[in-house]
Amino acid sequence: MVYFKYGKAFHDLRIQHGFSLSAFEELGIAKSTLSNFENGKSMLSFDRLDFALQKMNVSPLDYSLMINNGEQDSYTSIFDEIEKAYYQRNIKQLQEIYQENSNGTKEQKLLAYSAKGLYQHLPADEIGEIEDYLKGIQFWGLFELSLLANIGDKLSDTQISYILDDLLFNKIYYENDLYYRVLIYRFLYKVILHYIDSGNQNKAKEVIDISQSYFMPGDVMSRVIINYAESFYIYFYIDEKKGKNQLLDTLKFLKKIGAEDFRKTLKMQYDKRIFRKNHFNK
Structure with missing residues (x-):
């Protein structure tokens, strides 16, 4: 059961920090409720989990690093390899x-699908496995957010909407960690393009607005990808010339600062949607 790893990680942190089961009763979390959570029988509500972690002075990142029984670092390393391979094509x-x-294990299979989804379409059964796993998620740790950053746009619109609502509702919990924000931005960027490609203007605009609400002063490259996605929106729905110029300006800027792998990846999205369209219309 997906609850188990969250409860076990919490249990390990509680013991590590010297807290008893009864120490959280003042937060409205009964000993029996916490015991059931730690033993994988139920899930704490997000706000109670947040309060309990705060009581122990544990950050979302610290909790996330405990979730996969010490395997989080190896998973993160593989996700880093996937990201590097993607940007280098x-x-x-x-x-x-x-x-x-x-x-391999369930988590390894999800890692495999995360890589595969970046170079070809995923079959329905593999998407189904991803969605079944994510339906049980109430805490979006590094593993889950990395999945979203790579292939979150491959999920059903119903699942995407649920995830967007959850991330927005608990925004304050995730926005204070740069690593979390970067992964969320990558997910939102791909979702914006997904909605543009499917002709859903309202949803594309909604996700652009959500994206902008997450920005912090130092999120420069994340602003680049969200503004790039917004330029596609402008191109298709508002002003074709203005949108195209903004897209080309972004590509020129990335070339100027030497972000060549990043530029090539964004250029690929430009070629897919605009260059080919203009070429075939000649």
Whole structure:
């Protein structure tokens, strides 16, 4: 059960910090409720989990690092490999990551699908496995957010809407950690493009607005990708010339600062939606 790893991580942190089960009763969390959570029988509501972690002075990142029984670091390392291969357009490496993990544990399979979804369409059964896993999530740790950052746009619109509502409702919990915000921005960027591609103007605008509400002063590159997605929105729904100029300006800026792998990845999205359209319309 997906609850188990959250409860076990909380239990380990509670013991590590010297708190008894009864120490959280003042937060409205009964000993029996906390015991059931720690033993994987139920899930704490998000706000109570947040308050309990705050009482122990545990950050979301610290909790996330405990969730996968010490395996979080190895998973994060693989996600870093996936991200690097994606930006370098190293399809061979993405395929190797898929092959190495596709017959492993549930988490390894999800890692495999995360890599595969970046170079080809995922079949319905693999998307179904991802959605079944994410339906049980109430705390979006590094593992879950990394999944969203890579292939969250492949989920059903119903699942995407649920996730957006959850992230927005608990925004204050995630927005204070830069690593979390970067992963959320990557997810939101792809979701905006997903809604633009499907012709859903209202949802695309809604996600643009959500994205902008997460910005912190130092989120420069995250602003770049969200503004890039917004430029596609402008191109398709408001002013074609203005949108195209904004897209090209972003690509020129990335070339100027030497972010070549990043620029090529964004250029690929430009070619897919605009260059080919203009080329075939000639």
